[in-house]
Amino acid sequence: MVIQKTSLVNIVIEKIKNYILENKLKPNDKFLTEKELTEQLKVSRTVVREALISLQAVGILKIKPGGGIYIADTKLGTINSILKHHYETHGVKIRELIEIRKIIELGALRLIIEKQVPLDIQQLREINESYLQAITTNGDTKKFDRIFHQSLIKATDNDTFYDFSEIIHQYFALVRIDLTENQESLIKSYKQHNEIVDAIKDNDLLHAQKTMNDHFEPIFTFIKKMEEES
Amino acid sequence: MVIQKTSLVNIVIEKIKNYILENKLKPNDKFLTEKELTEQLKVSRTVVREALISLQAVGILKIKPGGGIYIADTKLGTINSILKHHYETHGVKIRELIEIRKIIELGALRLIIEKQVPLDIQQLREINESYLQAITTNGDTKKFDRIFHQSLIKATDNDTFYDFSEIIHQYFALVRIDLTENQESLIKSYKQHNEIVDAIKDNDLLHAQKTMNDHFEPIFTFIKKMEEES
DNA sequence: AGTTATAATATTGTCAGACCAATTTTCAAT
């Protein structure tokens, strides 16, 4: 029987967490100072500081030197840094990430059409036209491509889904991949975008997903070639 | 112009991370001691300790009192604890998590069939038979249901996909949901499982996904009823 | 020689006090 002896620091961490929950502290709220904590919890400043730093590391608190301690807005930042280290130590297969992104995009289409969420078709068109313009003027095509896909995910009316999608995207961004796209393939992408919007408008899930699937095809062939070379 | 002044602790954290990368340290490897770190980095023990505790918080190191410091096996643990706090403070809509789970399961079917991964059909059948037995003998039905679905995700030959699926599942487990299932509905689930396996065997993605979609239907109606009551 | 109990050592945990650096507050001068 192993009895997990818990250190003072861990006790303090739990107490602080509970304190935040019980007092319903929101992001950017001011928290107690180190001095107040040492007095109220009757532990040394060392213990308090180690607990605070630990909570800052996981994105719960934000320590401002000289300015006090605040509730952090726990977003993706911390998770991303963890994933970054995980990627650097373990190494993650690019193919796996792309497969996941495909699943996410296909899933977004399903949610949009199945739930009949309100969708700003016109806005999607405009984004895609900006995409086209970027293509013809050697502009930032990746930017508008990303906005287009991001808009679809956002439209699913599922914030958690969007958060996870962003995490995957950030994770993917760690991998530098030089998929040199020529004008022709970019134009094709533009047309596929429009075709996807059409299919959504027609509530044609199968068509939308098929087109999205095709949309992903070039990158898969690229990955396959890359894997063969190495 | 904001100049991000970086503290000594943060510098040490980065140095330690790099040290781990450069020396290719693996989980459970013994790391340097506090003493060695203070000497090599020429900083106080306070700074070293705060850096170590920070790295332990994000699941990179594991500190054993009196026994030294080790490389932790960075898995889902830390991310889960972050999501747990996120859930407790923000509150996450159950519907969103279930939608994500559906997307994942449907995606798994697509990956399995599209990639034609080797799949132990027989094993899936056996798991489902255990599921049936649990149904008829008032056994642990949830256990075998989970194993069945887990097996499908695992079969996709995509470890990252599986990891994320597990994170979602853990996240979902935080929400206690009493979906009282009667014998009849459980039997239906059993049949659907088998139908999904059949469809996979026939490479019939549409059929597999349609059945999986139906499989999720009861929980969605349950959620909808719950939302209406509150 | 091999095993076991004990002592010595090494390592992390906690404490106290001091001083530095950054920020916020106070308050006098304008």
Add this chain to the structure above:
DNA sequence: ATTGAAAATTGGTCTGACAATATTATAACT
């Protein structure tokens, strides 16, 4: 009322000490 310097507050780092835990070395025994 505004500004700007001084004071107070707050977090950052350092040192040294002792406690609690784990590991290693030693001694005793079979």
